[in-house]
Every structure is written in C-alpha cells, then in structure tokens.
Amino acid sequence: MIKSKDIKKNENSSVKLSITIDKEDAKKAYDSVLAQYAKEAQIPGFRKGKVPAAILEKKFGRGIRYEAGENLIKDALDEAFKEIEEKPLAYSIPTLISDFPEDFTKDITFEVEYDIYPEFSVPDYTDIEVEEPKVSITEEEINAELEKLQKQNAIVVEKEEGSRVEEGDIITVNYQELDENNSPIEGSKREDYVFTVGTKYNLYEFDDELIGLKKGEKKTIEKTFPEDYQVKEFAGTTKKIEVEIKAIKTQNIPNLDDDFAQDVNEKYETLDDLKKDIENRLIKEADSIIRQKKIDQFLAKLSEKTEIPIPKSMIKAELDNSYHQLAHQYQTTEENLDKALEKEGKTREDIYKEWEPSATEALKKRLIINQLIQDKKIEVSDEEMENYYKEIAEGAGVDVEQVKQYYAQMGLTNEQLSYDLKEKKLFDQILEEIKVKKGKKISYVDLTKANE
Incomplete structure (x- = not known):
C-alpha cells in the first residue's frame, strides 16, 4: 500500500510522518467504500443494490471520500508503525496536519504528527557526590518506641x-x-x-x-x-x-517488664530482647531513609546534567494521572473536583500549571532510571524474584503465598514487581560507583521528621 514514507523529528520528541499511497491502492479503497454504499443505499426509483455509481457519488460523494480517506490513513499508519522505530506513545494519537484526501485517482500523500518516547543519553555520573548523614539510635528513642507499645497495649x-x-x-x-x-x-x-x-x-x-x-x-x-x-x-x-x-x-498502661515483652510477642523472653529488636528495627529504618536520601540527591544532580526532550503528551498524561489520584484521595470524581475548584475561582488548567514543573522533574527522573536500567542491562532472574517475595514475607511476618496473593489482589503484576527489583539492583550498583561523603550527625527523630 505504501509507496514511500518519510519521518522528520520536531522539538520535544514530536515527529512528522509523511506517507504516500499508490494511486491503485487509493482507487481500491475508494471503490470498496463505493461498493458498500451501492449494496446498502436505498434511493427512490432504484432497486437496492442497483443504484448507478454516478448517482451514489452525487448524493453521498462527501461521505464516501471521507470514509475511504479514513480507511486509507488508518491502514497506512498500521503498516508504517510495523516497520518504523518511531512509534507513537500510547497517549499520543497521530494528528493529521495535511489536507484530507479528496482525489482517489492519483497517489495520495498525507502527513501526521505525534509524540514518541524521548531519545537521550545519560552523561557520566561518577563525579557526583552525595552526603550521608550519621545517625545513632539513642536510649531515649528506644524508650519512646516502648512507650508507643505501652499505649497500644493499654x-x-x-x-x-x-x-x-x-x-x-x-x-x-x-x-x-x-x-x-x-x-x-x-x-x-x-x-x-x-x-x-x-x-x-x-x-x-x-x-x-x-x-x-x-x-x-x-x-x-x-x-x-x-x-x-x-x-x-x-x-x-x-x-x-x-x-x-x-x-x-x-x-x-502496662508495666515495662519481661511479662510485657512476652505479651507483645511470644518470641521475646525478656524486656531486653524487645529493646534490642526495637533498636535493630530503628537501625534498618534509618538505613532505608538514608539510602533513599542518597538516591534523591544523586537523581537531582544527574537530572541537572541530563537533557531530555520530554513530549507534551507525556507531561499531560502525568498531570491527568495526578489529578485522578487527587480525586481518588478525596473519594470523589474528577468532575466534582472541577466544581470544587470553581468555587475557589480556579480551574483544572490552573492546577496543571502549578503542578507542571514538579511533574516534569519527576518524569525526567523516571526516564533517567529507565535508561540506566537499559544501559546497564539489569535483569531479574526467577530465583531473585522468589527471594524478593521471601524477603517481603519475612518482613511482614507472613508466608510467601500470602504476599503473592496480596499483590495479585492489588493488581500488581510480576513485571511491575520485577521492575522494582531492577531499580533496587540499579541503585545498589550506583551507590557503589559514586562518591559518598559523611554528613552531619542527626538523631533518628530528626531524620524521620525530615523524611515526612
């Protein structure tokens, strides 16, 4: 069908695709629609299926040309997208920017524009330096956790x-x-x-x-x-x-003694066992927060060094999703949220303008992560995936099958969970490659407050 095609790249990961369709295929498309009209049209003075083509064209010419043109463009795009690498994003519908086909007796050329996944490279990041705060768990912080447990068991x-x-x-x-x-x-x-x-x-x-x-x-x-x-x-x-x-x-409030520890969980024999377990938990939580802080610093600095032509449709999809989540958070519909904004003299577009800088930055960081996973060829084996489930199960105190059932009920696929593990493996590598300097001392309480 396609006689020739040409693709040109525009700004912000937008492309213009030009396609020329051979006149024989153009005529076939037109004749096919005309034949369908001839089969179904009912015109006084003619038997059904026996209306002359000239009469049909005079009465339905515009509709016939539009339907034939639509069919041609759709089929040509389907064929082109199987052959070219520059495929449209799921939320970017190709837009016709040329005149709609009218003459089906000669070659037909049309042009569409759409957004594609942005092409970019991640610059060298080994010179990036991040700061790691030093956190120690104090007796006061352990006692504060014990106090919470006391109140929970009161x-x-x-x-x-x-x-x-x-x-x-x-x-x-x-x-x-x-x-x-x-x-x-x-x-x-x-x-x-x-x-x-x-x-x-x-x-x-x-x-x-x-x-x-x-x-x-x-x-x-x-x-x-x-x-x-x-x-x-x-x-x-x-x-x-x-x-x-x-x-x-x-x-x-129960007394803090060995009996209290045993009431909290049968795995503890003494209050000291409980306190040691609390300390270990706080250390793990602090390590997790510190790790994420280092990752956030790294991504912020790498983002400044990286140029990414983010397409407008991708930003729009991100904003739409955020608005949808906001409506869900308030247990309402997007339409009701629109009305609530109107009462405050605002529109959805106003909110999108406020959100756009942070949404764009968040997108940029996700794109960088995706690219790094590809560049480093990070994969996750079935064994690693199973160990990942076991790790989650142990942390939650349940068995592996319960974890799998929970994620299935949440609609999370193995592919999505596998991506989380890929991301974890990526940053395990990166945190070994970049420079990490010791930061100031900070209490566990201040660390968690700063993370809220």
Missing part, C-alpha cells in the same frame, strides 16, 4: 464514679451550638462523640475547657476563634457551645 477502663476529666482521658460527650438566646442551633448537635483530651481532635478544640468536669455535668463554653483557625467557617467568629460529659475513661 486497657481502656471507666474511671471511678466522681472522677474528673484530666488530660489524656478518653471522654464521650454530647455537644451543640447555642444562639444568642441560648437556644440550640439546628443541625449542630452531636451525640456520643469520643476523643482523647489534649489531642484537640474535635471541631471546636474545647479540650482545655472540659478539664475538671465530672460525668453527667454540662458546661457552656464561649470561645472566640483566631482568624487563621483551621475550620474556615469558624475563623474570626465567637461560638457558644454546650457540652455534656457522658463518660470518662482512662488507659491502664
């Missing part, structure tokens, strides 16, 4: 009759807003609301005002909220809230 019990609310108590309240006449405001009432005093996990943050009250007591609180209050409709206003204490509970 038993919640009712406080004795006549006890008063104290910080840290778990209380159940009924509350409602009152108007200037001390009448309840419709729709503001909330019953059996439970929260821990001191956390301020309640709409009005009335924790402090409830300290000292007993079960069954009521208190009317008048509270003025600052201009920057997190609940926008309360900001800068004064509210009157009536609160009734329905229940007061406290946590019975």
Whole structure:
C-alpha cells in the first residue's frame, strides 16, 4: 500500500510522518467504500443494490471520500508503525496536519504528527557526590518506641464514679451550638462523640475547657476563634457551645517488664530482647531513609546534567494521572473536583500549571532510571524474584503465598514487581560507583521528621 514514507523529528520528541499511497491502492479503497454504499443505499426509483455509481457519488460523494480517506490513513499508519522505530506513545494519537484526501485517482500523500518516547543519553555520573548523614539510635528513642507499645497495649477502663476529666482521658460527650438566646442551633448537635483530651481532635478544640468536669455535668463554653483557625467557617467568629460529659475513661498502661515483652510477642523472653529488636528495627529504618536520601540527591544532580526532550503528551498524561489520584484521595470524581475548584475561582488548567514543573522533574527522573536500567542491562532472574517475595514475607511476618496473593489482589503484576527489583539492583550498583561523603550527625527523630 505504501509507496514511500518519510519521518522528520520536531522539538520535544514530536515527529512528522509523511506517507504516500499508490494511486491503485487509493482507487481500491475508494471503490470498496463505493461498493458498500451501492449494496446498502436505498434511493427512490432504484432497486437496492442497483443504484448507478454516478448517482451514489452525487448524493453521498462527501461521505464516501471521507470514509475511504479514513480507511486509507488508518491502514497506512498500521503498516508504517510495523516497520518504523518511531512509534507513537500510547497517549499520543497521530494528528493529521495535511489536507484530507479528496482525489482517489492519483497517489495520495498525507502527513501526521505525534509524540514518541524521548531519545537521550545519560552523561557520566561518577563525579557526583552525595552526603550521608550519621545517625545513632539513642536510649531515649528506644524508650519512646516502648512507650508507643505501652499505649497500644493499654486497657481502656471507666474511671471511678466522681472522677474528673484530666488530660489524656478518653471522654464521650454530647455537644451543640447555642444562639444568642441560648437556644440550640439546628443541625449542630452531636451525640456520643469520643476523643482523647489534649489531642484537640474535635471541631471546636474545647479540650482545655472540659478539664475538671465530672460525668453527667454540662458546661457552656464561649470561645472566640483566631482568624487563621483551621475550620474556615469558624475563623474570626465567637461560638457558644454546650457540652455534656457522658463518660470518662482512662488507659491502664502496662508495666515495662519481661511479662510485657512476652505479651507483645511470644518470641521475646525478656524486656531486653524487645529493646534490642526495637533498636535493630530503628537501625534498618534509618538505613532505608538514608539510602533513599542518597538516591534523591544523586537523581537531582544527574537530572541537572541530563537533557531530555520530554513530549507534551507525556507531561499531560502525568498531570491527568495526578489529578485522578487527587480525586481518588478525596473519594470523589474528577468532575466534582472541577466544581470544587470553581468555587475557589480556579480551574483544572490552573492546577496543571502549578503542578507542571514538579511533574516534569519527576518524569525526567523516571526516564533517567529507565535508561540506566537499559544501559546497564539489569535483569531479574526467577530465583531473585522468589527471594524478593521471601524477603517481603519475612518482613511482614507472613508466608510467601500470602504476599503473592496480596499483590495479585492489588493488581500488581510480576513485571511491575520485577521492575522494582531492577531499580533496587540499579541503585545498589550506583551507590557503589559514586562518591559518598559523611554528613552531619542527626538523631533518628530528626531524620524521620525530615523524611515526612
């Protein structure tokens, strides 16, 4: 079908493909559509299937030419994409930039533009230097983890009759807003609301005002909220809230001893066993965070040295995906998210403009990783994949089959998991090749905070 083809590269990994189709194939395509019209057309004065071609062309000429042209272009592109390396990205539909075919009695030439996977090379990176902070696990940090375990294993019990609310108590309240006449405001009432005093996990943050009250007591609180209050409709206003204490509970914290360690997990015989295991876990977590920090530094510096002509359709697809994920995060649809933005005087396009620099940089880094995996010919064997599953299973305290079933339910394929392992192997190599200098000392707490 294709008599000749030519491809030219434009900016940002866009190409222009020119195709010339032989006039004989052009006529065949036209005659095929004409024959179909002749078979199906119903025109008064003619039997079905017996309408002369001239009549059909006069009545349906434009439709016949359009359908024939569409078929020709589709078939020619299918043929071309089997032969050329410059194939379009999945989300880049070839766009016709020439005139649509009209004359099917001679050779037909048409041109399309589309985006392709960007071609680039990764420059030498062995001179890149990254910093590795020095972290030590302190006794205080181990004790802080023990305290968390104590709270997790605490038993919640009712406080004795006549006890008063104290910080840290778990209380159940009924509350409602009152108007200037001390009448309840419709729709503001909330019953059996439970929260821990001191956390301020309640709409009005009335924790402090409830300290000292007993079960069954009521208190009317008048509270003025600052201009920057997190609940926008309360900001800068004064509210009157009536609160009734329905229940007061406290946590019975277990003692830190060998029995506590055994209750946490039967694998521990003593409290020292538990503390040692906590220390080892914190060391592993710190090592993992430090490793990722070194990788992030490396990619940021390599990205500055690397020129990649990222196509616009690839950036658009990245932004579309981020918007979809945002809607999913808020458990809504993209259309509802559009409406919510409109209320704030924004559009999806405004958000895309804000996101584009970071989305482009994230894409650039992923492209670099992909290219390095190809350049280094990193592969993953079946045995390595199985060991990877075992490692995950051991860390989660489950068997390998459970891990495989979990990933299958999440829709993650072996190919996707294999890519994760390839990436891990890649950075194992790279961190051995680049320069790593010792950074400043930092506590485990500060390390994890910086990583949030």
